[in-house]
Amino acid sequence: MRQKIMVDVDTGIDDALALLYLLADPRADIAAIASTAGNVPVEQVAANNLALLDLCRAPEIEVALGAAQPLAIPLRTTEDTHGPQGIGYAELPVSARPLSPRSAAQVWVDVARSAPGTVLGLCTGPLTNLALALELEPALPQLLRRLVIMGGAFQHPGNTTPASEWNVHVDPEAAKVVFDAFSAAPPDRRPIVCALDITETIEMVPDHLRRIAEYACTEPDTIPDPGDPLGMRSAATNPIVRFLIDAVRFYFEFHRQYGQGYLAHMHDPFAAAVALDPAVAVLRPATVDVELAGTITRATTVADWAGMWGREPNADIAVRTDPAAFFDQMIARIGEFAATVYPPAVQEVR
Ligand code: RIB
Numbered sequence: 001m002r003q004k005i006m007v008d009v010d011t012g013i014d015d016a017l018a019l020l021y022l023l024a025d026p027r028a029d030i031a032a033i034a035s036t037a038g039n040v041p042v043e044q045v046a047a048n049n050l051a052l053l054d055l056c057r058a059p060e061i062e063v064a065l066g067a068a069q070p071l072a073i074p075l076r077t078t079e080d081t082h083g084p085q086g087i088g089y090a091e092l093p094v095s096a097r098p099l100s101p102r103s104a105a106q107v108w109v110d111v112a113r114s115a116p117g118t119v120l121g122l123c124t125g126p127l128t129n130l131a132l133a134l135e136l137e138p139a140l141p142q143l144l145r146r147l148v149i150m151g152g153a154f155q156h157p158g159n160t161t162p163a164s165e166w167n168v169h170v171d172p173e174a175a176k177v178v179f180d181a182f183s184a185a186p187p188d189r190r191p192i193v194c195a196l197d198i199t200e201t202i203e204m205v206p207d208h209l210r211r212i213a214e215y216a217c218t219e220p221d222t223i224p225d226p227g228d229p230l231g232m233r234s235a236a237t238n239p240i241v242r243f244l245i246d247a248v249r250f251y252f253e254f255h256r257q258y259g260q261g262y263l264a265h266m267h268d269p270f271a272a273a274v275a276l277d278p279a280v281a282v283l284r285p286a287t288v289d290v291e292l293a294g295t296i297t298r299a300t301t302v303a304d305w306a307g308m309w310g311r312e313p314n315a316d317i318a319v320r321t322d323p324a325a326f327f328d329q330m331i332a333r334i335g336e337f338a339a340t341v342y343p344p345a346v347q348e349v350r
């Protein structure tokens with residue numbers, strides 16, 4: 001049974017892998033893609049989304065442009081993390097596919113209304129456009145089958161300030177709107193939250209790329225290696241593998257630069273895997289709220305696990321998973337997909 005998914009991304013390197021994963025997985029039926037400003041400006045996010053659909057020779061999938069700015073503060077982007085265009089060292093031709101005439105917020109609402117109780121929402125970027133959609137349609141928590149969010153940090157350091165995670169940090173007001181609104185979701189349909197606590201256990205290393213290349217039957221002569229000069233480009237014959245290597249190499253170099261090792265946290269593909277099968281993670285209910293007024297704690301997500309606030313839980317937080325099993329699944333899906341889209345016999349050579 002295919003799952004209709006409304007995907008909201010700030011494409012970025014790991015967002016791109018999440019989209020690839022969903023395009024590769026037969027269980028996923030992408031209803032539309034909302035482009036949210038975050039890693040890079042919203043126009044670049046949308047261009048990346050359209051170009052990825054071209055790379056994957058995907059069918060027509062609506063890509064909508066979201067708000068250019070967060071709800072209440074100026075946009076902050078992070079090209080140092082994801083590259084000047086948000087896809088690392090990879091370069092994709094500008095797509096001729098048209099953007100949706102509808103805003104991202106309107107697409108959220110229209111998709112949810114079109115099939116009440118069946119659409120799953122997946123957010124792997126700031127929650128700006130979902131918050132705007134909630135203004136248009138306050139019943140979204142009842143209309144969506146479920147919501148999966150990559151964001152926040154609970155018993156874990158932040159990655160943007162000592163206490164806050166990037167997606168929430170970019171638009172903390174939107175995050176609070178979403179967590180408050182989804183307090184009204186039924187207990188069996190609370191948002192599933194994939195925070196840094198769990199996504200920073202999802203560490204992609206070069207051998208994962210090698211395995212994807214193997215599945216795709218492409219001989220990549222350039223699996224990233226810590227000893228490589230910065231910015232090497234792949235000559236892998238499979239265009240999807242070439243994209244992955246060029247994008248993730250940038251992410252490896254970024255994580256190493258900040259002392260985390262030559263690896264890349266696959267935050268968003270993990271959230272996509274949870275969207276496809278929540279059973280890949282152990283979930284624990286909590287009441288989540290977002291700090292807006294703190295000076296050094298602004299954008300911190302706080303989980304009340306024990307009901308100290310006297311409020312019903314509004315989230316199911318992913319607390320445990322099997323990273324190796326996740327990578328086995330993702331590698332197979334993306335590798336086989338790459339070989340299907342670009343069969344080895346007819347791969348274009350750069
Ligand atoms: O904090 C990690 C999150 O911020 C990921 O979604 C990454 O793509 C960035 O958006």
Ligand code: CA
Nearest residue numbers: 012015124125
């Ligand atoms: Ca993201």
